[in-house]
Amino acid sequence: MRTHPDNFIGVHQRRIGLTGGIAMGKTTVANYLASAYQFPVLDADVYAREAVRPGSAVLAKVVERYGTEILLPDGMLDRRCLGNIIFENSQEQQWLETQIHPYVRQCLQRELESLKQDPVIVLVIPLLLEAQMTNFVTEIWVVSCSEAKQVERLMQRNSLTLKQAQTRIASQMPIAQKIAQATVVLDNSSTPDALLRQVDAVLK
Numbered sequence: 001m002r003t004h005p006d007n008f009i010g011v012h013q014r015r016i017g018l019t020g021g022i023a024m025g026k027t028t029v030a031n032y033l034a035s036a037y038q039f040p041v042l043d044a045d046v047y048a049r050e051a052v053r054p055g056s057a058v059l060a061k062v063v064e065r066y067g068t069e070i071l072l073p074d075g076m077l078d079r080r081c082l083g084n085i086i087f088e089n090s091q092e093q094q095w096l097e098t099q100i101h102p103y104v105r106q107c108l109q110r111e112l113e114s115l116k117q118d119p120v121i122v123l124v125i126p127l128l129l130e131a132q133m134t135n136f137v138t139e140i141w142v143v144s145c146s147e148a149k150q151v152e153r154l155m156q157r158n159s160l161t162l163k164q165a166q167t168r169i170a171s172q173m174p175i176a177q178k179i180a181q182a183t184v185v186l187d188n189s190s191t192p193d194a195l196l197r198q199v200d201a202v203l204k
Helices: 024-037 046-053 057-066 079-086 088-112 147-158 162-170 173-182 192-203
Strands: 012-019 041-043 120-124 140-146 184-187
Touching: 012 024, 012 173, 024 120, 024 140, 024 192, 041 046, 041 088, 046 079, 046 088, 046 120, 046 192, 057 079, 057 088, 140 173, 147 162, 184 192
Parallel strands: 012 120, 012 140, 041 120, 140 184
Antiparallel strands: none
8 A cells, every 4th residue: 555645626525536457456445435434436437338328329339430240139239349449459449438438427427416415435437547537536546456466367357368458458557657646556466355454544
C-alpha cells in the first residue's frame, strides 16, 4: 500500500475512484467496500454493457461497423469477438470508446445526483485516467500487482492464451502511469486477505 498526498478540489462528498489494470483485483476491492463498509458502488463496466444492449443506438453503430457476426444468436453483443478486434487495433478501440463513454458519463452523473446525501461513494472506472473521468472523483485508488500475476489471473479468468492476455494488457495504460497519479495504491501481489487489510488500513 502506498498513499500519494494529492489534494482534490470539489465536492464535500468523498468519492473514491477505483481503478487499476485488467484482472488486478478492482472487483475484489469494490465488493469489500460494498459489503464491509456499506458504501454505494457505481460500476462503469455495468453502464458500458448497458450501452450496447440489444436495441441500443450504440449496438446499431457497432453492427454497422463490424457486421452481424459481432452478435450472438440471441442478439446480444459477442464481447469476446469484439475484444479480438479492438485489442488488436488501437484505432478501433478508440472508436468504440467514443461511442460508449458518453453513455457511461451520463449514467455516472445521474447516479451521483441521486446519491448526494451519501458521505462516501465508490466509482469503479477501469479507464478512469484514460477516459479523463477524474472530475467525477475526489481521490484515486489504484489496485496493482506484478505483470506475471496479472497475466496468470487474466488467462485463468477469461480462458485466454498467453498471447491474448498480453495483447489485452498492452492495450491499456501502463500500471506505472496510473500509480503515478494515485492517491492510494493497493498491492494485490499476494492474497485477497492481504489486499483487504490494506483497504482497512486506508479507511481507518
